[in-house]
Amino acid sequence: MKHLRIFVWKEFLHIWRDKKTLMIIILLPIIEVLLFGYVLTSDINNVNLGVRDLDNTTWSHQLILKFQSSNYFKINSLYTAPEVEHALQSNQVKVVLEIKPDAERRLQAGETGIIQLLLDASDPNIARTIETYINSITYSYLQKDAMQSSQINIIPVMYYNPELKSVFKSVPGLMAVVLMLICAMMTSVSLAREKETGSMDVLLISPLKPWHIVIGKIIPYIAISFVNILMITGLSYFVFGVPIRGSIILFFLFSALFVICALSFGLFISTVVKTQQIAMMISLAGLMLPTTLLSGLIYPIRNMPGWLQRLSGIFPARWFVEILCHIMLKDSPIHYYLKPAGIILLITLVLLIMSTKRFKLRYD
Amino acid sequence: MSNLIIETENLTKKFGEFTAVDAITFDVSEGEIFGFLGANGAGKTTAMKMLCGLLLPTSGKASVAGYDVYSQSEKIKLNIGYMSQKFSLFADLTVWENIEFYAGIYKMKPTLIKSHGAKLLQELELEKQKRRLIGTLPLGIRQKLAFSIAIIHEPRLVFLDEPTGGVDPITRRRFWEMIYEASSRGITVFVTTHYMDEAEYCDRISMMVDGSIKGLDTPANLKAQFQSKTMYDVFLKLARKSV
Amino acid sequence: MRTILIIIRKEFRQIFRSRPMLMVIIAMPIIQLLILSNAADYEIKNLRLAIEDHDHSSTSSELIYDFAYNQWFDIVAFNNDQEANDQLLARNKIEAIIAIPENFEKNINNGYPVDLQIRLDAINGATAQVASSYIISIINKWNENGSDIIRSRFLYNPELNYKNFMVPGILVMLVTVIGIILTALNIVREKETGTQEQINVTPIRKHEYILGKLIPMIIIGMAEFTMGLIIALTIFHVPLLGNVLLLYLYLFFYLIVMCGIGLFISTIAASQQQAVFIAFFVMMIFLFLSGLFAPIASMPDWAKVLTKFIPLSYFIRVMRSIMLKGSTLISLQKELFTLIIMAVITQVIAILNYQKR
Numbered sequence: 001m002k003h004l005r006i007f008v009w010k011e012f013l014h015i016w017r018d019k020k021t022l023m024i025i026i027l028l029p030i031i032e033v034l035l036f037g038y039v040l041t042s043d044i045n046n047v048n049l050g051v052r053d054l055d056n057t058t059w060s061h062q063l064i065l066k067f068q069s070s071n072y073f074k075i076n077s078l079y080t081a082p083e084v085e086h087a088l089q090s091n092q093v094k095v096v097l098e099i100k101p102d103a104e105r106r107l108q109a110g111e112t113g114i115i116q117l118l119l120d121a122s123d124p125n126i127a128r129t130i131e132t133y134i135n136s137i138t139y140s141y142l143q144k145d146a147m148q149s150s151q152i153n154i155i156p157v158m159y160y161n162p163e164l165k166s167v168f169k170s171v172p173g174l175m176a177v178v179l180m181l182i183c184a185m186m187t188s189v190s191l192a193r194e195k196e197t198g199s200m201d202v203l204l205i206s207p208l209k210p211w212h213i214v215i216g217k218i219i220p221y222i223a224i225s226f227v228n229i230l231m232i233t234g235l236s237y238f239v240f241g242v243p244i245r246g247s248i249i250l251f252f253l254f255s256a257l258f259v260i261c262a263l264s265f266g267l268f269i270s271t272v273v274k275t276q277q278i279a280m281m282i283s284l285a286g287l288m289l290p291t292t293l294l295s296g297l298i299y300p301i302r303n304m305p306g307w308l309q310r311l312s313g314i315f316p317a318r319w320f321v322e323i324l325c326h327i328m329l330k331d332s333p334i335h336y337y338l339k340p341a342g343i344i345l346l347i348t349l350v351l352l353i354m355s356t357k358r359f360k361l362r363y364d
Numbered sequence: 365m366s367n368l369i370i371e372t373e374n375l376t377k378k379f380g381e382f383t384a385v386d387a388i389t390f391d392v393s394e395g396e397i398f399g400f401l402g403a404n405g406a407g408k409t410t411a412m413k414m415l416c417g418l419l420l421p422t423s424g425k426a427s428v429a430g431y432d433v434y435s436q437s438e439k440i441k442l443n444i445g446y447m448s449q450k451f452s453l454f455a456d457l458t459v460w461e462n463i464e465f466y467a468g469i470y471k472m473k474p475t476l477i478k479s480h481g482a483k484l485l486q487e488l489e490l491e492k493q494k495r496r497l498i499g500t501l502p503l504g505i506r507q508k509l510a511f512s513i514a515i516i517h518e519p520r521l522v523f524l525d526e527p528t529g530g531v532d533p534i535t536r537r538r539f540w541e542m543i544y545e546a547s548s549r550g551i552t553v554f555v556t557t558h559y560m561d562e563a564e565y566c567d568r569i570s571m572m573v574d575g576s577i578k579g580l581d582t583p584a585n586l587k588a589q590f591q592s593k594t595m596y597d598v599f600l601k602l603a604r605k606s607v
Numbered sequence: 608m609r610t611i612l613i614i615i616r617k618e619f620r621q622i623f624r625s626r627p628m629l630m631v632i633i634a635m636p637i638i639q640l641l642i643l644s645n646a647a648d649y650e651i652k653n654l655r656l657a658i659e660d661h662d663h664s665s666t667s668s669e670l671i672y673d674f675a676y677n678q679w680f681d682i683v684a685f686n687n688d689q690e691a692n693d694q695l696l697a698r699n700k701i702e703a704i705i706a707i708p709e710n711f712e713k714n715i716n717n718g719y720p721v722d723l724q725i726r727l728d729a730i731n732g733a734t735a736q737v738a739s740s741y742i743i744s745i746i747n748k749w750n751e752n753g754s755d756i757i758r759s760r761f762l763y764n765p766e767l768n769y770k771n772f773m774v775p776g777i778l779v780m781l782v783t784v785i786g787i788i789l790t791a792l793n794i795v796r797e798k799e800t801g802t803q804e805q806i807n808v809t810p811i812r813k814h815e816y817i818l819g820k821l822i823p824m825i826i827i828g829m830a831e832f833t834m835g836l837i838i839a840l841t842i843f844h845v846p847l848l849g850n851v852l853l854l855y856l857y858l859f860f861y862l863i864v865m866c867g868i869g870l871f872i873s874t875i876a877a878s879q880q881q882a883v884f885i886a887f888f889v890m891m892i893f894l895f896l897s898g899l900f901a902p903i904a905s906m907p908d909w910a911k912v913l914t915k916f917i918p919l920s921y922f923i924r925v926m927r928s929i930m931l932k933g934s935t936l937i938s939l940q941k942e943l944f945t946l947i948i949m950a951v952i953t954q955v956i957a958i959l960n961y962q963k964r
Binding site: 332 | 642646728729731735736743761763764765771881888892902905924935
């Protein structure tokens, strides 16, 4: 046990001495939380709306005013068809609203297609959102004239996140991605470096057992990860109001589980490769996009094709996000998320066993 | 009177408060085997780096192969060879690929590269190994190869920075045979080492202690001067003086 | 000149000799592109619903019928137990609960307004909104509300195929990752192993060394991009309306910027580990400010300003414009100009920082 303690202390010193890396490890989550919270929304805000008003009456002017006075759109006036096309092609506007001449009269006559919307659908999501906003603004304008009356009031009740703050989904996802990547990168590099510089042989000859080395490498990074977790949750709570509605103890417990899993990933990578360079490239280039895209952080896993959903199961990030949503936002009873926790545990054990095996293989 | 291929005058290098090289003044004649001795940390490597154009001196004058170290370092590089402590040949390239690379860098024409390269392989008995990765060769062979490649473009002067680190005495001796051979072809050899016995192999040596040159003469003269049997004893006496 | 070619030859020899490296440069991006492009989709294929019908009238049944026979919806539960349904929602077994109130039929027939409740898991605000808008549109249609006063035409991507949006973006991201990391690690590695010192003492000039390092990276970047482009066109059927050569023009300058950043990172990193962490840092910021996932149009104004400094955002926009809209050089002049300036600036800063001595 004493050996282990000395070894862990040495690892801490290594990390502490590399100030640049340390700074990044601490700084990165902070910046990411802020970025996510403020930047990743699907609302629209000051979208360039091109308007081609062929009607040019008070009626149409009032309608346009409605768009202008909302915060969602910025009006660009367009006059000819070529102008419209150019504006869309050069990304000057994301949508063009064309009002046909004689609009009011046509409306009363019950004609259709009085307003034409040309949406740049290269980003289909934004296009849909824009369409929805424009529709609702237009229809509420028309309702004022008592042209339409809708009888059914649809009342959406948004659970867990009534203000639809995007940061709610982001924080669990962010924690998963950042922790996963940092932990994997750190451990994979650490071991690979020992191998490359030859200090691994020194370690193996020492009284330390292989599993001592493995555990000893992991412990300091658990500590760092905790600092990260504290910062991420602290920041998201104080700046964005993201709560931890469930038990804090469970929160840390399951986070620790995930961190160990992520570290095991890195460990495994380092047993598979020969050089630091490759270890790092695999950790970063190989994990970054898949973890981000398959964690459920941005795209719901439900939407993915079946085979991809199953594949995403290999990535512990996806399960961790689910657990966090339960603990942080839904305050669910524990048996709701025991299954994902079990899966993470399983993945961790598999990785650790494989790593220790490969370890021995190489050096015996 | 042979030409001076290295001339220095009060060459100094400071790193902040710390003076690594303290106003050294010495010359090296063309064709010499000049040993630059001293303990680790005495400033030898720093001094040599300045002469190679790797480091800018803080003050003082120096010229190598007739070129000034401050303003003509590029010309210096074209006219010297260099073998570093880690004998940095590319471990993931083959023997032949390393030859091709360095010879090409020193602007040798392709036909010359072929012929000199072939000769080099022959001399080192590596013809069959030309497609082997450097990383798979034993240390002693790598060392010899690095030296041969360092002089493949027939420079007037070659710098060797601790070339024999980590090999056994027999291999070291063989390496020095290669140095003699090069010297007999007219190449000046400037070698730094902390192995005092290698000092015996040089024409002249200088001893650096704490950044200054404390002894500058032939090995025989120095031994007589300090009444020592070996260079090691000379070194001890010199080092003790400065304490 | 010849020196540069010699250096390039050496670089390629080293890269092609390392099988793991080849795997990372070639196999990994291809696999990621193939797999991950399938992940990106906000469109909901199949909404699972629980329906609470407190009215049990023929009118309410009609409404439910519309959902039951709609392929986008799946009625998973049909009961009036509010708590049970909420639990289903919490356990991610359903996406939404529609609650039809008492007296639904009576009020509709008498012309009184009716309140219809939809309960959703709003943790992912975006999908909640999309889900609720789907449901709302079905209900409106059933109620014959909202005639075709506004006609929408979706241009450039009429089927709202999200892949067309994502594949170019993912491709660019992959090329970027490899470009920055490979360049940075490559140079730092030579620093660490001492080869750097050996090279410093040779007659290789600063600019020759840098060009010798960057040119292979740019070539590799272009090769990767080409592979990815072929996949995008043949497997994902992403349209390519514009001029392919134009695409490569922008790619060229973009790669110069990326390699410049990699070069710069190699000058400030003392070890390979530091290099990779700094690269990671840079790329996470790029990733989220680039408009790859979160549309720039949605960002607050100060964030929009930041995106102007991210080369990735320009190139992605250019990719999408050329491929999906067939935009020409004239429409995208500004982007070209900006990329060229960025290329110059990054290279100048990186090179100045890189010292032989």
